[in-house]
Amino acid sequence: xxxxxxxxxxxxxxxxxxxxxxxxxxxxxxxxxxxxxxxxxxxxxxxxxxxxxxxxxxxxxxxxxxxxxxxxxxxxxxxxxxxxxxxxxxxxxxxxxxxxxxxxxxxxxxxxxxxxxxxxxxxxxxxxxxxxxxxxxxxxxxxxxxxxxxxxxxxxxxxxxxxxxxxxxxxxxxxxxxxxxxxxxxxxxxxxxxxxxxxxxxxxxxxxxxxxxxxxxxxxxxxxxxxxxxxxxxxxxxxxxxxxxxxxxxxxxxxxxxxxxxxxxxxxxxxxxxxxxx
DNA sequence: GGCTTTGTTTTATA
DNA sequence: GTATAAAACAAAGC
Numbered sequence: 001x002x003x004x005x006x007x008x009x010x011x012x013x014x015x016x017x018x019x020x021x022x023x024x025x026x027x028x029x030x031x032x033x034x035x036x037x038x039x040x041x042x043x044x045x046x047x048x049x050x051x052x053x054x055x056x057x058x059x060x061x062x063x064x065x066x067x068x069x070x071x072x073x074x075x076x077x078x079x080x081x082x083x084x085x086x087x088x089x090x091x092x093x094x095x096x097x098x099x100x101x102x103x104x105x106x107x108x109x110x111x112x113x114x115x116x117x118x119x120x121x122x123x124x125x126x127x128x129x130x131x132x133x134x135x136x137x138x139x140x141x142x143x144x145x146x147x148x149x150x151x152x153x154x155x156x157x158x159x160x161x162x163x164x165x166x167x168x169x170x171x172x173x174x175x176x177x178x179x180x181x182x183x184x185x186x187x188x189x190x191x192x193x194x195x196x197x198x199x200x201x202x203x204x205x206x207x208x209x210x211x212x213x214x215x216x217x218x219x220x221x222x223x224x225x226x227x228x229x230x231x232x233x234x235x236x237x238x239x240x241x242x243x244x245x246x247x248x249x250x251x252x253x254x255x256x257x258x259x260x261x262x263x264x265x266x267x268x269x270x271x272x273x274x275x276x277x278x
Numbered sequence: 279g280g281c282t283t284t285g286t287t288t289t290a291t292a
Numbered sequence: 293g294t295a296t297a298a299a300a301c302a303a304a305g306c
Binding site for chain 1: 295296297298299301302303304305
């Protein structure tokens with residue numbers, strides 16, 4: 001379930017360790033996950049890592065990029081290990097792509113793409129074409145960059161869909177998933193099923209601030225590892241220890257002690273306090 | 279072995 | 293025609 005803070009954490013890890021590496025070889029164990037010509041990455045140097053919503057773009061020095069979406073259970077893991085022959089013989093069960101790297105330190109390294117459910121993807125495309133890909137093309141505003149309180153209010157006014165559904169709509173605002181939608185609505189004291197245009201200016205303001213604060217806080221502590229999320233070095237984050245309502249069904253609300261409830265909105269589990277969120 | 283998981287994509291409906 | 297809801301989809305774990 002990596003959302004914006006988790007993907008941002010992966011991005012920062014890759015910037016630190018993966019950028020500058022030469023990709024000396026690549027082994028694709030699950031062809032359905034990696035599309036495009038893998039030959040276009042071999043021999044190139046990684047020059048940049050960019051994040052758009054929950055998506056990552058790894059730019060190479062030959063005009064090509066790898067666009068990556070980890071969906072629910074994907075992991076990108078950088079590891080320095082002794083060079084071994086027959087890479088695939090020693091890999092964990094759910095590794096689907098292996099990049100062999102020369103990182104200039106004289107040591108050898110690999111970047112692994114692991115994915116238990118195999119919902120994620122890696123697409124090798126020309127850098128200039130990334131913006132035309134369906135996922136990246138119509139992404140909404142970045143909560144911590146482009147989104148301002150004014151723009152947020154404008155978006156809310158345009159739609160009557162439940163506010164939680166709107167927050168999770170990647171084409172309106174990019175990067176928020178179930179965890180941060182639930183927790184931000186709790187912090188703002190807003191009932192998740194409320195129509196977005198029914199929010200008062202004060203409520204919209206509280207929600208905007210809650211989104212900014214919660215996303216920033218989670219990034220600062222490495223994201224949420226409620227499931228199998230780990231960063232680019234395989235380390236867990238800590239935000240799961242700070243969940244306000246997410247996955248807290250039946251637990252006492254931190255404000256009023258009444259039990260946290262769980263309902264389904266747009267087919268997704270939604271956690272909230274029936275007293276504090278109106 | 280059916281149910282659950284969830285972000286994205288596609289289809290159906292109002 | 294457009295906005296929104298619902299269903300489908302990917303695959304594995306329990």
